[in-house]
Amino acid sequence: MEMQQKTLRRAHISSVGRFLPEKRLTNKELEKMIDTSDEWIVTRTGIRERRILEPGLGNSYMAVRAARDCLERAGVAPEAVDTIIVATVTPDMFFPSTACLVQRDIGAIKAWGFDLSAGCSGFVFALTTAAQFVESGRYDRVLVIGSDVMSSIIDYTDRATCVLFGDAAGAVLIEPCPENDFGIIDFVQRCDGSGEPHLHMKAGGSRKPASMETVKNREHYVYQEGAQVFKVAVTQMADVTVEILRKNNLTGSDVSFLLPHQANLRIIKACADRAGIPMEKVVVNIDRFANTTAATIPLCLYDIVVEDKRVKKGDYLVMSAFGAGYTWGSVLVRWWEDW
Numbered sequence: 001m002e003m004q005q006k007t008l009r010r011a012h013i014s015s016v017g018r019f020l021p022e023k024r025l026t027n028k029e030l031e032k033m034i035d036t037s038d039e040w041i042v043t044r045t046g047i048r049e050r051r052i053l054e055p056g057l058g059n060s061y062m063a064v065r066a067a068r069d070c071l072e073r074a075g076v077a078p079e080a081v082d083t084i085i086v087a088t089v090t091p092d093m094f095f096p097s098t099a100c101l102v103q104r105d106i107g108a109i110k111a112w113g114f115d116l117s118a119g120c121s122g123f124v125f126a127l128t129t130a131a132q133f134v135e136s137g138r139y140d141r142v143l144v145i146g147s148d149v150m151s152s153i154i155d156y157t158d159r160a161t162c163v164l165f166g167d168a169a170g171a172v173l174i175e176p177c178p179e180n181d182f183g184i185i186d187f188v189q190r191c192d193g194s195g196e197p198h199l200h201m202k203a204g205g206s207r208k209p210a211s212m213e214t215v216k217n218r219e220h221y222v223y224q225e226g227a228q229v230f231k232v233a234v235t236q237m238a239d240v241t242v243e244i245l246r247k248n249n250l251t252g253s254d255v256s257f258l259l260p261h262q263a264n265l266r267i268i269k270a271c272a273d274r275a276g277i278p279m280e281k282v283v284v285n286i287d288r289f290a291n292t293t294a295a296t297i298p299l300c301l302y303d304i305v306v307e308d309k310r311v312k313k314g315d316y317l318v319m320s321a322f323g324a325g326y327t328w329g330s331v332l333v334r335w336w337e338d339w
């Protein structure tokens with residue numbers, strides 16, 4: 001059980017930005033590449049198309065653009081950013097971190113930063129990490145970016161996995177909340193490394209460095225036992241969604257928006273159902289973007305805050321994620337301002 005927060009000041013999400021690659025890969029196009037059908041993909045996953053970054057551009061290309069979009073919307077200069085956290089499993093390279101490349105390219109001359117690896121829970125973990133820096137009074141502006149170029153680690157001959165993922169970046173700015181009853185209220189976070197055999201990349205790390213053989217054996221791609229991961233994802237994502245509500249004496253009917261990680265529409269529906277949150281309140285983008293790993297939740301936020309301007313002051317937002325590790329968690333936000 002996490003300790004209840006003793007908060008001097010709260011942190012809140014003061015701006016949102018995103019970057020979507022232009023190229024769309026539709027289910028129909030996948031039908032020409034592998035033995036699949038639009039009908040199978042839509043009914044089993046809810047995905048219709050995904051975005052694919054032009055090869056050779058790398059993660060920082062997207063992260064930088066999402067960061068600029070976020071800062072411009074906030075009217076905050078890059079020089080004013082204290083910290084940059086990039087949640088990703090597809091950095092430009094092992095080192096330096098993508099956060100350093102973003103720092104350089106946006107001109108955040110005073111910032112420090114780091115990458116955070118938590119698979120599809122990366123954004124939620126990074127968001128709560130950022131909130132701690134702001135709540136403690138140490139920093140006033142932390143940029144959190146969820147960015148993944150999944151197409152760079154997907155085997156497009158593996159039909160069970162390649163249909164599921166897409167590329168995108170989402171960014172949020174975390175600042176002190178002007179009113180203490182609003183902002184990032186609470187979180188629940190977990191990890192369980194016994195998930196490793198079911199979802200991982202076999203080679204390319206220190207245990208099994210890249211070699212001719214690892215390339216020949218196609219070991220530099222996402223390896224996922226879909227049905228196994230599906231079962232655990234449903235249970236754990238629903239559990240932390242229910243837990244964060246209970247912990248804060250709320251029910252599903254108090255929630256204005258559920259922003260779930262977008263791995264499979266059936267997982268999203270099961271999680272919403274268990275938490276007593278009707279689908280009208282659930283933000284879904286999996287049909288348009290597929291599973292963009294660390295970017296799914298900030299992209300959901302962008303839809304309701306920037307595109308639709310549906311979020312009002314006092315709205316409760318719950319973000320829930322599940323990913324490789326296994327990792328999972330939920331965050332409760334009480335939105336501070338009308339958009």
Ligand code: COA
Pocket residue numbers: 035036037040041044045120159160161163199225226227228229230233263264267291322323324
């Ligand atoms: N097109 C057509 N058929 C496919 C297919 C595709 N793209 N991918 C798999 N199939 C087939 C399988 O080969 C299998 O055929 P078989 O019964 O003849 O063996 C059949 O469809 C069912 O496969 P199964 O894996 O049991 O399907 P599923 O209902 O579990 O759906 C996933 C597969 C991957 C969509 C689903 O398991 C899933 O979403 N998993 C979780 C992903 C996730 O949450 N990741 C979280 C971390 S980000």
